[in-house]
Amino acid sequence: MRILLVEDDPEQLEPLKTILGHQGHLVDGVKEGETAQWLLQEKTYDLIILDWMLPGMSGLELCRNYRQAGKETPILLLTAKDTTGDKVMGLDAGADDYLIKPVEVMELLARVRALGRRSPRWLGDQLRLNDLVLHLSSMTLQRGAKTISLSTREYQFLEFFLRHPGQVIRREQLELHLWEWDNQPESNAVSTQIRRLRLRLEELGCAEWLETVYGMGYRLQAPSSV
């Protein structure tokens, strides 16, 4: 999932971003409400995790503005505000879930999964192309009786291709969707990742499914559909 994580305290932002990334999510971490607001206008997310108390625009304001704009991506409020009144205010502002700090990482991850299932882009717990199956919860790839574990990066790339099967995906699209907003990829980063992914697919005997369309980009498609 592509997640926007808004948290002003870098000491809290960094571990959460790391663990969410480790779970295969692609996380844009920002410290200010205004930057988050700009990103929400520019990009599409599967989940937004917001701290309430931010310098400048508060998480609550951000949440309210986002909902008023008619957008439906699930929002999880993560805050030190713990009264019933705060929870009511937060949920009324348009949040889908409310977690009080300090939060158990396992619980946060479970809630993230639960909210992910409510995302408009949710297609189930697995993505399938013919007999190739990507299990989202375990980050494993299965073909027939053989199953391999993917690294976070491999998983993120493959998930993106499986969500757009048969489509030619340009390098810029991959850069936009698979790199964090403040992280500029090196010129050969995409091709390196594609090469690695092909090596993994090779283990299942389907490396050729991921084609390079010269001058255009990359495409994942099963041989039978050619």
Place this chain on the structure above:
Amino acid sequence: MNRRRTFTFQGWPQLSPQQQGFLIILLPVFCLVSTVGIFVWLSMSMSDYEKAVRHSQRVQLEARELLNHLIDAETGIRGYHLTQRASFLEPYHTALAQLPATLEEIETLLSYSPQQLTNFQHLKTLVNRSIGLLTAQMNPPPSDRWPLIQEIEQSKRVMDQTRAAINAFITAEERLLVNRQQQLESLRQMHAIALILAVMVGFLGSGLAVRLFAKLFRELERRRQELEAACNRLSQFTANASHELRAPIAAILSHAQVGILLGQQQPEQALLRLEKVASLAKSMGQLVNDLLFLARHEGVSPPDFTTPLEVGTFIQAIAQEWRETHAQSHTFHLQLPSVPLLIKGDRDMLKQVVLNLLSNAERYTPAGGTITLQVSQRGEEVVIVVADTGIGISATALPHIFDYFYRDERVQRRGIRGAGLGLAIVRQIVQLHRGSVLVESQENQGSTFTVKLPLAT
């Protein structure tokens, strides 16, 4: 304004709202009761005097009636003597029949004015004597004229005396009547004056009650606003405190759990997270220390410090240590007094005051700015000034900077970290030393903190 203040008595603000409300209700009630009381008393007095006046008038009438009866009796007797006809005796008999009732009526009426009773007794004797003499004239035979003439002469003398007495009685009663009428008239005037006074007192009392009510209402409104402000401050404090206390805990927990989850696959992650946890736990420890310090000294009356402290040397040592341990990114000026200045206080606490102020100045002054630490004497006080040329404090933040956990949003946006307890600690320590701390600041023009401490005597 002053006149208005003196109008309501000075002890008014010291009364509780309940007492004030009771007095406000009591005021019109008192006015009403006293006015009605005065009215009832005046009306009853007037009714007494009216009755007395009516009695006097009736006494006069009855006395005149008495005189008429006597004249009738005398006229009847004389007619009879002249004509020897019994029919001329009719007025005499009628008068004689009515006389006792008239006398009795007068006597009854006089129970209201005992001052006339003596006169009446004298009058009554004369009347009875006159009647007796008149009746005696009826008995001797009319042939013998000489003794009769003598009796008539005697009767005439007594009758004249009686008439004179009745007239005197009437005159006296007239005087009484006039007197009573005058008193009644003055009572009527008093009644009118009392009415005007009652209306005035009523108006004044009601006006005062309304004024006091408005004052009480304003006072209650002020207290409500104060309470509301206190509630807001409390909820702001709770929100800030829970944010500041939970933030490091949340960070520690996240780092620890991430370390546990990733540690097995990536041992370097575990080490990194452990270092983070240790560093966060240290700052958390500092936060807890600060909070405990504040809680321990909150509301405590200043102790009697005995250790004398030479401010110049003391500040110089702090400044030197601070310069050695901090990056030299600012221009630093130190101005010390030329004469030794002694204060009494706790060395560690006062050091923390100076260090907190210096550390704030450093944090909120961009590199290249100037920080000045100045010590001087002003009257009976030692003045320690920490001034900087930094980002300053906004007018909205200025009244709150000594509040617990208060952090200016502008500062947070700049990513300058801190829990918002440093200045609260400064103020508490300064107050413990019977001193004061002031701040002057303008946005983007720097801030000046002035700590004043009493000189040791």
